Amino acid sequence: MVKKTADGLILLATLLILSTGTVFAAPPIKIGGLFSVTGPASFLGEPERNTAQMVADQINAAGGIKGRKVELIAYDTQGDATKAVQAATRLVKEGVVAIIGPSTTGDSMAVIPVVERAKIPLISCAAGIKITEPVKPWVFKTAQNDYLAVARIYEDLVQRKMTRVALLTVSDSFGSSGREQLKALASRYKITIVSDDTYGPKDTDMTPQLTKIRSGQAQALICWGTNPGPAIVTRNARQLSLKIPLYMSHGVSSKKFIALAGDASEGIVLPSGRVLVADLLPKSDKQKKSLLAFVQEYQKRFKAEGDHFGGHAWDAMMLLKGAMERGGATPAAIRAQLEKTRNFAGIGGVFNFSPTDHSGLTKDAFVLVQVKGKDWVLVK
């Protein structure tokens, strides 16, 4: 018995030595990923994780970065700050050169102290303005700031000569950030907020809030949330025959929203990243090439519509790839090169990072789209 085990061990050891001896290629570049694949924010984390893996595979299929393969180590944060910090600490110890994600603003804020201490660049996929303002040396982000979307809506209101709006926002991090920006920018566009209501992320009926809004003085309603809440608002608004125009946020810019809201969604206007209308864009559009590459590949691999959430991860991976190709695969070089990125036409927009701007987008990152005949059309 004892002899047999010893023989087995020797065999195993020999195999191990052989297997490591034969592989002499450069070690892969480790990239960390933190995505909320499960939990309430899984609608963000899942497409992001899928996309990041897809891009990593594409890079490897094309021969890697300067001959080195990339290895994506992705962990699930479950949308919980504690778990995000544990996973980030683990990634740092595993020797990743950069981290992509987390998916939510809360998780991102929680891991910032970890990456700042370890001096590892982080490219967050969350939208919260707090992530990159004030600028932190090692922290970047690809998701569009909410105020850019707010600015798009307010510009349209000004054009349509409307000045009184009602707000209806969801009480989660996406909604509260939107609400903050809606209130902050109102005065610049001479817009008065006549009512300010919220609803819970799991609410199934928003009739009470809408009844109150209907009896008020608002000329337009802006709803800020992610599926399914805004679809319920849309249906309730139709049931109450609310006459004022309804604006949504980029949080619902996917076909799923139209499917959920049905006929009631007709005519709704919202700011969206260009990914939604990739095929409608003119050839001259800088982002068109990236957009089509992403959408088609995603459709092929996952049999699903590539959305702008996946796009955040696509941008992060591509920014990282560019930085590593220019400067090498060390955290410090990546950080320096990320900061020098100019005119990178990605999914979320055209990125221009600088030492004073780590979010890199302008309000051109958004276009206004409208639901017409159960599909999206560009608003001119």
Add this chain to the structure above:
Amino acid sequence: MGSERTNLLKFLLFSGSVLVAPVLFSGGYLMNVLVFVGINTMLAVALNLLLGYAGQISLGQAAFFGLGAYISGVATATYGLNPWAAMGCAAAIVGLIAFAIGFPILKLKGHYLAMATLGFGIIVYIAFNETVELTGGPSGLTGIPYFTAGTVQFDSDMKNYYLIWGFALMTILLSVNLVNSRIGRALRAIHDSEVAARVMGVNARLLKVQIFTLSAVISSVAGSLYAHTMTFISPASFGFNFSVELLTMVVIGGLGSVYGSFLGAALLTLLPEFLRTFQDYDIVAYGLLLILMTMYMPGGLVRIPSFVSPILAKIKAGVGKHA
């Protein structure tokens, strides 16, 4: 239970291993996880006092934990209070809240008590989310300072490990002494039959509220420690899920055993880290393990010796036969 002497020996042995553990893991990311094991141990022990000894369920422990974290966080980040003072304030406020709600809530029994505490947990969770001006809302509260003592700032996993385990060991010592005192016996009497306990002259109503308050205060201290080591808090960490996770720790570790709570906390905090190798299936493996453990070790992890010893005896007997 054992005599006072064996209790002391056990505690010293445990403290010793806590003291030397960093030597084994130093530098590893596991240090960071062990910090959370310490926090979860405090929370699990606190819940076990209530559930394992007094037999009163609480599904709102995450709320006390969260209140401790938020009171500490807001007092230091927004109002510039010293972290130690903030921790004391938080504990006092949470203690008062628990004492006040304890009287009406603990009149309830069984499912009704579970629902009432659950309700309290949800109310507090919603308050964290909705009072954006105060708590930062769903995207969290930033800028919470680290603890400092003199010129030492507790800003590394190693320092925080000793800080938090200091508190965790104090919690364990307090609990072990408590459950082996007259109060502990009274609590177990309430657990078995509240009526009988009252007949024997135990003020069951007051005692239940007191232990509920103690449990809340320990949870609040754990919350403050959490806030000042993470330096960032968001409501998602203090939701209903976490209350259930704590309950699982206590049950898996062993009801009515202080060290069992440590085992449960350690297992549930470390397990996900080891299961990460299963990638997407980690949740499945995790669930499966929990089911198997409750099926085959209903007494919890502390009963492992009594679970293993008959098997060992059998093996020994078998070996004896062959010899």
